[in-house]
Amino acid sequence: MCGIVGHVGDEQATPILLDGLRRLEYRGYDSAGLAVHGSNGIQIVRAVGKLRNLEKALAAKGLPGTVGIGHTRWATHGRPSEVNAHPHVAGPIAVVHNGIIENHLELRAELEANGFTLSSDTDTEIIAHLIHRETRAGHDMVTAIRRSLERVDGAYAIAVLSEKEPRRVVVAKSASPLVIGVAKGATYCASDIPALLPYTNEMLFLEDGEIAVLEADGFTLSTLQGTPLSRRLRRISWSPVMAERAGYKHFMLKEIFEQPRALEDTLRGRLDRELADVSTPEIGLSEDDAKRIQRVILLACGTSHHATIAGRYWLEELAKVPAITELASEFRGRDAVVGESDLVIAVSQSGETIDTLMAAKEAKERGAKVLAIANVNGSAIPRMADASFYTHAGPEIGVASTKCFMAQLANLLMFSIWLGRRRETIDEGLASELIEGLARVPHVIEERLPGTLEAVSEIVQDFSEARDVLFLGRGLSYPMALEGALKLKEISYVHAEGYAAGEMKHGPIALLDAHVPVIVLMPQDRHYERVSSNMQEARARAAKIIGVTTAGDTQGQALCDRFVEVGPTHEALSPFVTVVPLQLYAYCVADHKGTDVDQPRNLAKTVTVE
Numbered sequence: 001m002c003g004i005v006g007h008v009g010d011e012q013a014t015p016i017l018l019d020g021l022r023r024l025e026y027r028g029y030d031s032a033g034l035a036v037h038g039s040n041g042i043q044i045v046r047a048v049g050k051l052r053n054l055e056k057a058l059a060a061k062g063l064p065g066t067v068g069i070g071h072t073r074w075a076t077h078g079r080p081s082e083v084n085a086h087p088h089v090a091g092p093i094a095v096v097h098n099g100i101i102e103n104h105l106e107l108r109a110e111l112e113a114n115g116f117t118l119s120s121d122t123d124t125e126i127i128a129h130l131i132h133r134e135t136r137a138g139h140d141m142v143t144a145i146r147r148s149l150e151r152v153d154g155a156y157a158i159a160v161l162s163e164k165e166p167r168r169v170v171v172a173k174s175a176s177p178l179v180i181g182v183a184k185g186a187t188y189c190a191s192d193i194p195a196l197l198p199y200t201n202e203m204l205f206l207e208d209g210e211i212a213v214l215e216a217d218g219f220t221l222s223t224l225q226g227t228p229l230s231r232r233l234r235r236i237s238w239s240p241v242m243a244e245r246a247g248y249k250h251f252m253l254k255e256i257f258e259q260p261r262a263l264e265d266t267l268r269g270r271l272d273r274e275l276a277d278v279s280t281p282e283i284g285l286s287e288d289d290a291k292r293i294q295r296v297i298l299l300a301c302g303t304s305h306h307a308t309i310a311g312r313y314w315l316e317e318l319a320k321v322p323a324i325t326e327l328a329s330e331f332r333g334r335d336a337v338v339g340e341s342d343l344v345i346a347v348s349q350s351g352e353t354i355d356t357l358m359a360a361k362e363a364k365e366r367g368a369k370v371l372a373i374a375n376v377n378g379s380a381i382p383r384m385a386d387a388s389f390y391t392h393a394g395p396e397i398g399v400a401s402t403k404c405f406m407a408q409l410a411n412l413l414m415f416s417i418w419l420g421r422r423r424e425t426i427d428e429g430l431a432s433e434l435i436e437g438l439a440r441v442p443h444v445i446e447e448r449l450p451g452t453l454e455a456v457s458e459i460v461q462d463f464s465e466a467r468d469v470l471f472l473g474r475g476l477s478y479p480m481a482l483e484g485a486l487k488l489k490e491i492s493y494v495h496a497e498g499y500a501a502g503e504m505k506h507g508p509i510a511l512l513d514a515h516v517p518v519i520v521l522m523p524q525d526r527h528y529e530r531v532s533s534n535m536q537e538a539r540a541r542a543a544k545i546i547g548v549t550t551a552g553d554t555q556g557q558a559l560c561d562r563f564v565e566v567g568p569t570h571e572a573l574s575p576f577v578t579v580v581p582l583q584l585y586a587y588c589v590a591d592h593k594g595t596d597v598d599q600p601r602n603l604a605k606t607v608t609v610e
């Protein structure tokens with residue numbers, strides 16, 4: 001959480017830093033600030049709330065200078081306030097930080113005992129004072145930072161300015177992400193790629209335990225212990241336009257509408273229709289490896305976790321391999337059984353979620369092979385994994401994940417088909433049917449998107465005041481029900497539960513009355529009849545039923561008070577179409593209520609705290 005940016009060059013830093021923060025605001029948005037090195041030394045402006053408040057403050061007090069750092073905050077230590085906003089200053093040092101310093105209480109006590117006065121409640125201010133103490137002892141900026149970071153336990157990506165070395169920004173990282181961008185006459189840093197896209201596509205991902213000195217003509221890289229390093233820059237293929245709203249009211253709506261393209265890009269080059277097979281050389285498993293896998297463990301959080309539940313069902317059915325899903329935060333620290341015969345698949349849009357990263361690391365240390373499914377090239381989880389199978393959804397800015405979820409589903413299904421072919425558990429006929437069907441899915445979604453938005457927004461007029469909503473589904477529709485409920489909670493703050501339809505009678509049925517809408521996913525699959533019975537049970541308790549039905553399914557539609565139609569697909573492909581009306585339902589309720597769709601309260605896009 002939190003976003004940091006930095007710039008060293010010849011142009012004015014403030015507009016560049018502000019633009020970068022705007023593109024990182026999804027990472028945190030409860031306060032923001034800049035520090036710029038100008039002719040009168042380092043000057044700071046900070047403001048509570050969204051970035052527009054910082055912009056107003058800057059309009060009143062300009063920050064001239066060409067070297068600077070910026071921060072947008074998601075509070076961990078200390079409430080959102082101007083004094084807790086970054087940058088934090090100690091003597092000639094200004095610091096922005098993303099992460100958590102675990103031993104901050106001990107360090108705070110030590111600094112206070114040494115006569116330092118701390119003015120905020122944050123852990124970050126401690127880093128500024130540690131560096132200040134080292135510079136006072138006569139060390140240059142890089143040595144002072146190295147020596148200070150030796151004292152620090154926890155996660156950090158920091159960018160530091162010093163009045164004593166005015167043409168530099170120094171960055172270092174451990175666990176939290178940091179990208180360096182290089183252009184002609186300017187060097188940048190940021191927590192994430194989109195902040196740098198308007199300026200350069202040439203980037204380098206800092207690794208844990210590395211420190212870099214940014215100057216206008218490039219950067220030098222070394223370990224925190226002082227060993228010089230040299231690594232080639234990576235060329236990032238995303239364009240700045242991909243990270244713009246392109247006329248849509250919200251990023252989330254744009255990203256929902258981008259799903260056909262995100263799917264196409266993710267499937268491209270991977271579906272071999274002639275051989276009824278999937279081509280995934282990047283997963284780094286031989287035919288023998290595929291046969292030897294005893295179990296697949298799918299690790300993820302939030303929406304990515306919901307994708308893994310569908311992945312589990314596909315793996316079991318198509319590759320006949322035992323598969324389990326684990327919430328990454330629960331997998332860690334409980335001594336879960338994992339070993340060499342397991343394949344761990346870590347799924348993450350950002351590739352930076354700390355729970356998923358640490359859980360996958362733990363599994364790797366115990367001998368499991370780790371395959372990453374991530375959307376951000378070169379992010380921490382793929383870097384740590386044995387192999388990576390990227391989704392190609394493009395940058396996702398809305399905090400509520402949509403198109404990346406869709407792309408994760410595609411990779412999990414493709415992997416299941418690939419594994420099934422190697423283990424000879426899926427015949428050519430079925431593989432061919434699924435591959436043909438999957439290739440058509442982008443079109444099936446695209447042709448219905450405008451109509452679905454219209455239908456859903458009309459339904460929402462009648463249900464937007466509901467305080468509780470239940471989502472039901474069976475089989476592959478169960479994880480979609482979970483996802484529908486999460487989307488609604490995240491952006492509209494309406495209480496929602498996703499339930500396996502068969503579980504309703506074991507508890508949640510007690511909640512039902514005329515005020516609780518029940519959204520039922522009923523594709524025409526093997527569960528259809530039983531789901532219809534569950535709908536009848538809900539109707540008998542006066543609940544209003546909103547059905548997600550296959551186009552033309554008049555029998556199912558007759559059981560609904562309202563319904564939305566999705567295009568017909570093979571039953572194994574139904575998640576790709578049924579989730580779309582649920583995303584739109586959450587979007588329309590939030591838009592109707594006027595909540596902040598792209599930056600919902602208390603959330604951040606990339607969760608780098610445990």
Ligand code: AGP
Pocket residue numbers: 301302303304305347348349350351352353356399400401402490603604605606607
């Ligand atoms: C999705 O809408 C959520 N914002 C959240 O649950 C997210 O999926 C979760 O934090 C995991 O993120 P990741 O995919 O980047 O690891």
